[in-house]
Amino acid sequence: MKKETKYCERHGDYVAEVLPFGNMWSLCPICAEERQLKLDLDLSAEAAFRRNKKISENLQFSGIPKKYANASISGYEVTTAEQQRAVRYSMRYVEAFEGIKDEGVSMVFFGSPGTGKTHLACAIALEVIRKGFEAKYITAFDLLNEISDTFRTSELTSNVVKKYTESGLLVLDEVGIQYGKDHDSIWLYKVINTRYVNDRPTIVISNLDDQALEKFLGSPTYDRLQEGKGAAIPFFWESRRRKQNLKMVG
CATH class of the missing domain: 3.40.50.300 (P-loop containing nucleotide triphosphate hydrolases)
Structure with a gap:
């Protein structure tokens, strides 16, 4: 797999790899991890919101x-x-x-x-x-x-x-x-x-x-x-x- 050193403005140099689809390079792994964490938190917050809404309706x-x-x-x-x-x-x-x-x-x-x-x-x-x-x-x-x-x-x-x-x-x-x-x-x-x-x-x-x-x-x-x-x-x-x-x- 082709690899190349890329630069992230927030986290500096990182080793990127060519993704198996298209002609794209992988993103900064720290940025990718932060994005996944944010997505997980958003999904968790949404699940908590739905659960609390259900509880409120059941109480009502x-x-x-x-x-x-x-x-x-x-x-x-x-x-x-x-x-x-x-x-x-x-x-x-x-x-x-x-x-x-x-x-x-x-x-x-x-x-x-x-x-x-x-x-x-x-x-x-x-x-x-x-x-x-x-x-x-x-x-x-x-x-x-x-x-x-x-x-x-x-x-x-x-x-x-x-x-x-x-x-x-x-x-x-x-x-x-x-x-x-x-x-x-x-x-x-x-x-x-x-x-x-x-x-x-x-x-x-x-x-x-x-x-x-x-x-x-x-x-x-x-x-x-x-x-x-x-x-x-x-x-x-x-x-x-x-x-x-x-x-x-x-």
């Missing part, structure tokens, strides 16, 4: 209530071993999410009102979104209302169901306080089961105990939420809201 359309917009797992107050278990499992779920998201690993948070079930579930959803994945939050009541509204409008019921069956993670809150009509359970089963057969993770939150929740959802649905690496986490301790109210009064 997540449906997470304003009250829990800054919820964090570390911000959950722990005073008992049972609370520690719930926090530990939540952390592990987030840490493992990228590896288990396609396995449909789900959770059930059930127990007394005011014990932080929604806080922890929303904190998990926020962490999942920050990792670059999609997550949605909705109460069962609002989900059923969205479905019912389609019966009176031109919107397809399937489009509403699809919105919640295809999200990366679904947090379904307040399950069990619906009207108790048969079709309520049928639609909830439809959403949960569709996610189950497509290996999409779901977090179900309920103020019912495990037996009442199993009765409401039906044993097949309840079992599917705990299948594999899934778990049902009990929240039976003093209401944090009640404790805070007592402090304000006292």
